[in-house]
Amino acid sequence: MDIDPPASQAALRRVALGLLLIVLLGLGYLVLQPFLASVAWAMILGFTSWPLFERLRARLPRHPHVASLLMTLAMALAFMLPVLWLGILLRGELAGALAAASARLSGGALHLPDALARLPLLGSMLQDLLREATGPHPAGPLRGSPWTAQAAEQAFALLGGAGRNAAKFGFALLTLFFVYRDGERGLRQAQTVFRHLLGPRVDGYLQAAGAMTRAVLWGLVLTALVQGLFAGLGYWGAGLGAPVLLAAVTALFALAPFGTPLVWAPAALWLIAQGRIGAGIGLLLWGLLVVSWVDNLVRPLVISGSTRVPFVLVVFGVLGGLAAFGLVGMFLGPVVLAVLLAVWREWLDESRLAAGAASDEPGS
Numbered sequence: 021m022d023i024d025p026p027a028s029q030a031a032l033r034r035v036a037l038g039l040l041l042i043v044l045l046g047l048g049y050l051v052l053q054p055f056l057a058s059v060a061w062a063m064i065l066g067f068t069s070w071p072l073f074e075r076l077r078a079r080l081p082r083h084p085h086v087a088s089l090l091m092t093l094a095m096a097l098a099f100m101l102p103v104l105w106l107g108i109l110l111r112g113e114l115a116g117a118l119a120a121a122s123a124r125l126s127g128g129a130l131h132l133p134d135a136l137a138r139l140p141l142l143g144s145m146l147q148d149l150l151r152e153a154t155g156p157h158p159a160g161p162l163r164g165s166p167w168t169a170q171a172a173e174q175a176f177a178l179l180g181g182a183g184r185n186a187a188k189f190g191f192a193l194l195t196l197f198f199v200y201r202d203g204e205r206g207l208r209q210a211q212t213v214f215r216h217l218l219g220p221r222v223d224g225y226l227q228a229a230g231a232m233t234r235a236v237l238w239g240l241v242l243t244a245l246v247q248g249l250f251a252g253l254g255y256w257g258a259g260l261g262a263p264v265l266l267a268a269v270t271a272l273f274a275l276a277p278f279g280t281p282l283v284w285a286p287a288a289l290w291l292i293a294q295g296r297i298g299a300g301i302g303l304l305l306w307g308l309l310v311v312s313w314v315d316n317l318v319r320p321l322v323i324s325g326s327t328r329v330p331f332v333l334v335v336f337g338v339l340g341g342l343a344a345f346g347l348v349g350m351f352l353g354p355v356v357l358a359v360l361l362a363v364w365r366e367w368l369d370e371s372r373l374a375a376g377a378a379s380d381e382p383g384s
Contacts (some may be wrong), residue, residue, distance in 0.1 A: 058191035060348045064201035065095060065192070065355040067230065068237045088200035095112050132348065221366060225320050225359050232329065232358035236338075236351050239322035244274035247314045251284055254306040260287055270311070276347065280311050323354060333357050 052059075066073075077087040150179070199206075214222040248271025255263035266287065273279035284307035291300035320334040334354055341353015 023359070055191055055195075057346070057348050059187045059195050060352070061188075061192045062195035062199050064233055064348075064351050065235065066196055067093060068234050070203070077144060088197050091200050092193055092197045095196060099189070102268075161296040224366060225362050228358045228362040229355045232355045233351055235323045236354050239277060239319045240350065242322055243315055243319040244271045246318055247271060247280055247311050250314060251280060251307065251311045254284065254303050254311065255287065257306070258288075258291060258303040259296070260291070260303075274315065278312075278315070280315070281307065285368055299329060329354070329358055329361060333361065 073087070073091045077084060078092055080087045080090075090121070093151070166375025208381075211226070214226075248267045251270040252263050255266045260266060266283065270280050270283045273283050284303060288300045288303040288307065309322060316335075320331050323329065323334045323338075324331045334357075337354035337357040338350050339353075341349030341351070341356070343349070345352050
């Protein structure tokens with residue numbers, strides 16, 4: 021059987037075009053990979069804040085660029101001002117805490133409270149560790165140098181991480197401006213391409229992804245506020261100074277999964293070190309049993325209730341996405357599972373319709 025030369029040439033061209041497209045996609049991924057997280061955050065923020073942008077754009081119908089710039093600046097201030105406010109408040113608190121810690125350390129070796137020191141085995145072991153870490157001894161400067169080097173290394177790593185995150189935030193804001201300015205046109209182009217590949221069913225998938233993204237963001241914010249409120253009650257009940265400030269810091273850390281123990285656990289340990297055993301243990305239990313469980317219950321319930329996605333899938337989506345993609349995976353994980361669930365439900369509906377049509381046929 022002879023092959024038509026024009027047909028064979030067309031097939032070769034399609035294969036070559038496919039290979040070229042694969043190579044270009046791979047190279048494009050390598051070029052854009054450092055910016056993908058920033059682009060993802062910009063798209064998430066742009067989508068969830070789009071109703072506010074539409075209101076602003078309606079007031080400036082002849083100046084869409086100005087509306088996009090103003091909305092981008094507003095989003096930047098919404099993230100930066102709380103951080104600056106907390107930094108200013110924490111500066112005084114941290115100075116006082118460091119002064120108190122320096123005074124305690126300058127007085128010689130620290131001693132555990134009597135209630136802890138009298139614990140069998142554990143009390144003596146903890147006291148020995150505390151004495152070795154803080155007590156004066158000939159090897160102190162020699163032992164101190166590795167700790168000093170490690171502290172310096174951690175400080176440089178922290179500064180480097182802060183610099184990288186600041187750069188990512190800047191790229192996210194730059195991308196966010198273009199999301200506001202060209203978002204509608206880009207969405208129409210994406211819908212056209214996806215409809216060409218998947219047909220009209222892609223609209224349902226996009227709706228599922230959009231609803232899940234909005235639900236995850238509002239669930240994240242609401243959970244952080246509730247955790248900050250409950251943590252503030254615990255700080256006030258334990259008699260800590262500046263409970264409102266500590267509650268605000270806890271709410272900020274709650275935006276990251278499992279971040280609240282970084283605030284209430286050191287506060288509880290500080291109370292125990294001061295001899296306030298009951299208050300410290302009570303704060304530890306409050307943080308473990310109340311504050312941390314808010315994250316495990318409120319966020320999945322809010323997301324599941326507003327998207328008709330089962331509770332367990334939301335939990336798996338948040339935790340699995342976090343493990344797979346980092347912080348942005350909190351959004352990507354639930355969105356992926358929501359789209360998969362939409363596909364599953366559509367296939368079930370099509371199967372039911374096909375079964376119903378077959379049963380209605382004559383002779384069936």
